[in-house]
Amino acid sequence: MKVTPEKLCLWRLLKICLVLNIHRCSSEKAKAAALSFMPILSWLPSYPVKKYLFSDVVSGLSTGVVQLPQGLAYAMLAAVPPVYGLYSSFYPVLLYTFFGTSRHISVGTFAVISLMIGGVAVREAPDSMFMNINATGSNASDAINVELRDKSRVQVAVMVTTLAGLIQIVLGLLRFGFVAIYLTEPLVRGFTTAASMHVVISQLKYLLGVETQRYSGFLSAIYSVKAVLSRITSTNIATFLLGLGCIIFLYVIKVLNERFKKKLPIPIPGEIIVVIVSTGISYGLSLSKEYKVHVVGNIPTGLRPPAAPNISLLPNLVTDSFAIAIVGFSMDVSLAKIFALKHGYSVDGNQELIALGLCNFISSFFQTFAVTCSMSRSLVQESTGGKTQIAGLLASLLVLVVVVAVGFVFEPLPQTALAAIIMVNLIGMFKQFRDIPSLWRTSKIELAIWVIAFIASVLLGLDYGLLVAVTFAILTVIYRTQSPKTSILGHVANTGLYCDVDEYEEVNAAEYEGIKIFHSNSSVYFANSDLYVNSLKEKVAVCLSVWKQTETLLWGKCEQRERKRVRENDVLSWMLTNGQFGDRHGDSEEAVFLEPFSTVHSIILDWTSATFIDSVGAKAIRQVIKEYAAVDVRVVIAGCNKKLFGGNTWLFESLLPSCHARHIFSQRTAARLLRSLVQTVLCKPQR
16 A cells, blocks of 8 residues: 555654653653652742741751750660760751651651660670670679670661661552551550650669669560669769759750740750750769769760661561561651641651651661651741751751761760650650540540550560550451441431431330341451341341241141241131140140240341451351241341452352342442331331
8 A cells, every 4th residue: 555645744743742742751750750759859949938948947956956965865765875866866857858748747866766776786785795704813893895785786776777767668669658557546655655664764774873784575674673773772862863953954844835835936945955054064073083973975076987787687686677667657657647737738658658768778877776756856846937847957957067066065964864854755655644544435445455555565575565566456456346236226207317226215216117127337257247147136036946846836848838828827826726835834844835926027137337248247148038038037138239248249149049139239328228128128028
């Protein structure tokens, strides 16, 4: 076929359009992917400098002033030297500016995560591994090689952080942001309250100035308290008085900030005041030399070059890293959503998971430990007028200045002052004990989740405690579906409503004569099918055995179609004539005692609350339908469709031979559905 110039021109035009369209689609997808992966590209070009910059600067400096002492303090919880807390307050915060979607949360060190890392570090590098025995004559004293111990614990903390970040990145790429839903609010609040207990107990030795072994794992909290109490007679009075003074001062400042938060332009920076004043007192009075007060010690100036983590530690840290990754993400996304809802923007849970993973993974090569958002710092950042992630960026730069230039100034800082900062910051966590009376009134099951999460985390440690709490929360879901609430529904006059006839007596919910509407608030599956059937028979109260017994007495082995012709009145007449209703207290062993017959001729199973039905449940329902059909009681189903069977057509159709197709209605509102079924049954009663 000859190709004309017109056709050739048209073909070339179509080809060009196709190429341009593919190019346009590819460029748009690439742009969307870039903006999704690095959200800063979507808002920074249109950043209103005059409107937002001043607020972000004030907020960033205020947050940085709080972040600095918290970084030093939480490094103690992570069982690593204080300078690593400063590293963890710089690198992750800087990275979150580029990858995060929340404008108000403050990423960095956090007490719960730091304590979890510290527990792993102490477990993998205990003091007993670094004991030196120096003998001088007949005297021998045991000492710990602190430098080697700290180096090993840093390696453990870095490897845990690397693995936790990698887990978060993979889960984010797989769109697994929904995993946080398994950490319900009662579970998280019970878990964090238990973590606060661990934190306070771990800081008692610093507050009292006694030296004890650090414990981790099962019953570590009890062992730690016992160790502190056994050494309480050797309390350093100077350390205790200084720490107590810091606690009182910080608590007063916290109360003032809370009471006058609307009048104060920025919160009073109690933490940095404590750090500066206590450092000055320690340096001026030589507390370390004269009174044996433990101080922070050497803080090297400058940043460390990147280094690869110790891969040999990986096999023992997988479980701990996964727990830290999930808990850290749960804290991050829950607080991010609270601020987003308050200020009218949205956060992407999957992108938050990726952002937090990148913060942990990349920063771990610069000797940091795992981070998440902090509630106290986030409140400071939001209350001081922070508008965007620029505030967090400026806070990290303030920490960088301290690390690079003036870190040595904080070397005389007493550890008891840092312990005071940690303890006072946890006051808000202990207020969560107020959840107990509230949950007692609203939901006993959620109260059980809170209590189990708290007790398990206190006694078993945070890692196993979290596992036990999540397992128990999942079991409560199984319990709720396995033991559903069932009821008989009645019609409320002059409305389209059907309510429980026992619970809603005040609205006069009345049953239709001869019809029982059976409702269950759960699905029908293998775990609760027997309970569903037993509850149905109990609620409906049709004695199937009486019918079968009567049919045997009256007809023997007659054909099924002949037995169907028997009317209830005929049966009752026959039984009265033949004296089948005897005295229950008679002595005749041959007497057959039968209950009066039920007037129920139709049963409606309300499945509007069911979300799925498996093969075991379907078989149980088929058997129920057959049993009631044998006594001339019709069973119809409301709210049944193929979606309940997960698309399994065979399961759906398996009910059809037992329950006619016209009695299985599509999913509609409960009122219309039940009303149509009731009218159908009333118009065509079966006997």
